[in-house]
Amino acid sequence: MSVYLWLLLISIGVVSEERNFKFIIDRLTVMHWEPEIIEELNYSMIQLNNRSYVSGNLQLKRDIDKIVVNTTLDFWNMDNKKTRLYKLQTDACIFLANIHKNRLLNIFAKSFDKHTAGQLKCPLKGKFNYTLNNWYLDEMDFPAYLPAGTFQTNTEILVEKKKTIYVMVRGRLLF
Numbered sequence: 001m002s003v004y005l006w007l008l009l010i011s012i013g014v015v016s017e018e019r020n021f022k023f024i025i026d027r028l029t030v031m032h033w034e035p036e037i038i039e040e041l042n043y044s045m046i047q048l049n050n051r052s053y054v055s056g057n058l059q060l061k062r063d064i065d066k067i068v069v070n071t072t073l074d075f076w077n078m079d080n081k082k083t084r085l086y087k088l089q090t091d092a093c094i095f096l097a098n099i100h101k102n103r104l105l106n107i108f109a110k111s112f113d114k115h116t117a118g119q120l121k122c123p124l125k126g127k128f129n130y131t132l133n134n135w136y137l138d139e140m141d142f143p144a145y146l147p148a149g150t151f152q153t154n155t156e157i158l159v160e161k162k163k164t165i166y167v168m169v170r171g172r173l174l175f
């Protein structure tokens with residue numbers, strides 16, 4: 001059997017295979033500053049059957065279309081060696097319109113979309129209640145084999161150049 005055919009068969013097997021890990025979020029911190037932009041922002045997280053579910057809602061005082069997102073994702077392996085998986089500054093409106101083009105970010109966006117049903121596009125509407133219900137990281141959206149370790153994302157959301165929201169997520173892969 002050719003090596004290529006063999007690899008193809010393995011990769012098909014990998015696609016449908018059960019994942020042997022779960023994502024656990026240990027810490028979620030959300031802070032916000034601009035009361036003339038944010039009407040209401042609430043969030044909560046529950047742990048159930050080795051899965052972390054996040055819910056929240058965001059209501060803005062008025063329409064906004066100038067949003068810059070600064071985000072980093074770092075990973076620490078079992079030897080505590082840190083790898084920066086990404087660091088990017090992005091225009092959120094362009095990002096939301098092109099989200100499907102980046103594979104890594106698409107993994108997050110896809111899970112988000114299941115619950116927010118395509119509401120996330122610019123301009124973000126004032127007086128609209130953006131809600132997230134029991135969002136979680138679905139292992140099936142990730143490769144079958146991931147290394148053990150912990151991860152952390154730090155995200156700063158700047159609205160009209162003002163630092164408005166900060167989100168920190170720290171979690172780990174549970175095998």
Ligand SMILES: *[C@@H]1O[C@H](CO)[C@@H](O)[C@H](O)[C@H]1NC(C)=O
Pocket residue numbers: 039040041042
């Ligand atoms: C939601 O957040 C607002 C402030 O942004 C606060 O006044 C309100 O009590 C919160 N509601 C809940 C259910 O936590």
Ligand SMILES: *[C@@H]1O[C@H](CO)[C@@H](O)[C@H](O)[C@H]1NC(C)=O
Pocket residue numbers: 049050174175
């Ligand atoms: C959670 O994960 C631990 C460790 O992998 C396992 O022993 C336990 O049975 C799991 N609990 C549930 C409810 O899946």
Ligand SMILES: *[C@@H]1O[C@H](CO)[C@@H](O)[C@H](O)[C@H]1NC(C)=O
Pocket residue numbers: 070088089156158163
């Ligand atoms: C956002 O990221 C850019 C590029 O890394 C950086 O120059 C800028 O200072 C960051 N903005 C804030 C408010 O941290």
Ligand SMILES: *[C@@H]1O[C@H](CO)[C@@H](O)[C@H](O)[C@H]1NC(C)=O
Pocket residue numbers: 040057059129131
């Ligand atoms: C927005 O929706 C959430 C979740 O359903 C709810 O708890 C919250 O009170 C709503 N906020 C407003 C301002 O209607």
